[in-house]
Amino acid sequence: MTVPPLKLEEFLPFRLSLASNLVSRRIAETYEAEFGLSTTQWRVMAVLGEYPGMTATELTQKTALDKVAVSRAASALVNRGLIQKRTRPDDNRRAALSLTEAGERVYAEVIPRARKMEADLLKALPRETLDALDKALSELTEAAEA
Amino acid sequence: MTVPPLKLEEFLPFRLSLASNLVSRRIAETYEAEFGLSTTQWRVMAVLGEYPGMTATELTQKTALDKVAVSRAASALVNRGLIQKRTRPDDNRRAALSLTEAGERVYAEVIPRARKMEADLLKALPRETLDALDKALSELTEAAEA
DNA sequence: CGCCTTTGGTTTCATCTGCAACCGGTTGAA
DNA sequence: TTCAACCGGTTGCAGATGAAACCAAAGGCG
Numbered sequence: 001m002t003v004p005p006l007k008l009e010e011f012l013p014f015r016l017s018l019a020s021n022l023v024s025r026r027i028a029e030t031y032e033a034e035f036g037l038s039t040t041q042w043r044v045m046a047v048l049g050e051y052p053g054m055t056a057t058e059l060t061q062k063t064a065l066d067k068v069a070v071s072r073a074a075s076a077l078v079n080r081g082l083i084q085k086r087t088r089p090d091d092n093r094r095a096a097l098s099l100t101e102a103g104e105r106v107y108a109e110v111i112p113r114a115r116k117m118e119a120d121l122l123k124a125l126p127r128e129t130l131d132a133l134d135k136a137l138s139e140l141t142e143a144a145e146a
Numbered sequence: 147m148t149v150p151p152l153k154l155e156e157f158l159p160f161r162l163s164l165a166s167n168l169v170s171r172r173i174a175e176t177y178e179a180e181f182g183l184s185t186t187q188w189r190v191m192a193v194l195g196e197y198p199g200m201t202a203t204e205l206t207q208k209t210a211l212d213k214v215a216v217s218r219a220a221s222a223l224v225n226r227g228l229i230q231k232r233t234r235p236d237d238n239r240r241a242a243l244s245l246t247e248a249g250e251r252v253y254a255e256v257i258p259r260a261r262k263m264e265a266d267l268l269k270a271l272p273r274e275t276l277d278a279l280d281k282a283l284s285e286l287t288e289a290a291e292a
Numbered sequence: 293c294g295c296c297t298t299t300g301g302t303t304t305c306a307t308c309t310g311c312a313a314c315c316g317g318t319t320g321a322a
Numbered sequence: 323t324t325c326a327a328c329c330g331g332t333t334g335c336a337g338a339t340g341a342a343a344c345c346a347a348a349g350g351c352g
Contacts, residue, residue: 003253006260013170014189015284017170018287019162019283020162020163022287023290024159024162025290027159046157056300056301063154064167067300067301068301068303069340070301071300072338091299092346092347093300093301093346093348094300094347095301108148111149111151114152114157114159115152120289121289122286122289124289125286129278129282129285130282132274132275132282133282134161136278136282137162140268141165143266144171184308186309203330212311213331214310214311214332214333215310216331220331237317237318237330238317239316239331241330295351297351298347298349300345300347301347303345304341304342304344306341306342307338307341308340309338309339310335310336311334311335311336312336316330316332317330318328318330321325
């Protein structure tokens with residue numbers, strides 16, 4: 001009772017993972033070497049640029065990282081002076097995180113590069129394919145969630 | 147001179163990574179707990195089911211894993227008796243890997259479950275969206291390679 | 293109030309990953 | 323032949339990752 005073999009190269013989860021890893025690596029090239037940021041640190045900074053004052057727990061949701069990763073990325077960024085942490089007066093457990101001046105400068109360098117790399121990677125795709133990709137990712141994410 | 151903030155939740159590389167991670171996790175549920183396989187081990191088995199007798203180096207390409215990962219996955223699978231390794235007479239450095247009987251049995255259990263999970267995850271997507279997704283992943287992979 | 297539970301965040305530990313060094317076999321040029 | 327360069331595969335080590343234990347502050351209920 002044999003099973004028809006699986007063609008891994010056509011198996012969508014594999015293809016998705018492959019594309020995602022390659023794309024992530026290209027994006028990482030825009031910040032790793034030059035700015036010494038890890039992917040998780042980059043994500044934290046990216047979100048703080050959009051939402052200053054977020055707490056670690058809130059970052060967890062926005063970045064899709066677990067709280068350990070956020071905690072470590074944040075403390076590394078604080079040590080490097082790229083973000084600051086202010087304990088909230090209304091709740092001493094929470095701390096509002098935000099970019100420092102130095103962090104803002106790095107942000108202003110790093111974000112445009114990421115955008116540009118994204119555009120380069122996507123430029124071969126016609127608009128409709130892109131729309132469909134977007135839709136497919138939304139549906140897949142929803143279907144695969146919890 | 148501020149930069150318009152990046153909306154991470156609309157940034158395609160992030161969305162891609164998110165979808166990929168969630169999907170991979172769901173697929174992993176079909177083999178991790180029940181069969182004690184890691185993702186890399188599963189990939190190695192999946193490819194050997196399709197191409198018996200491959201060498202580790204060849205597996206490297208098919209699985210998109212680096213040679214260290216393949217080496218370790220293979221030795222774990224050999225220890226568990228799921229694959230066998232036969233040194234090739236024409237070159238004593240290489241070894242042809244293939245599923246054992248026990249490995250075939252696991253393969254026959256594991257592959258249909260992965261297929262079913264894939265189908266479940268994709269069932270909300272209309273055919274054209276799926277085609278576009280497929281095309282987009284191919285183009286993205288190519289654009290991001292090397 | 294005082295106590296128990298919950299919550300935000302950190303630390304610990306065990307595992308995974310990936311690069312680089314390494315080992316033995318093979319190849320090819322002198 | 324012989325020896326150096328190369329190749330397939332393994333191992334060692336350092337950094338990344340995640341689950342679970344942990345700590346301190348806050349909330350809720352008697």
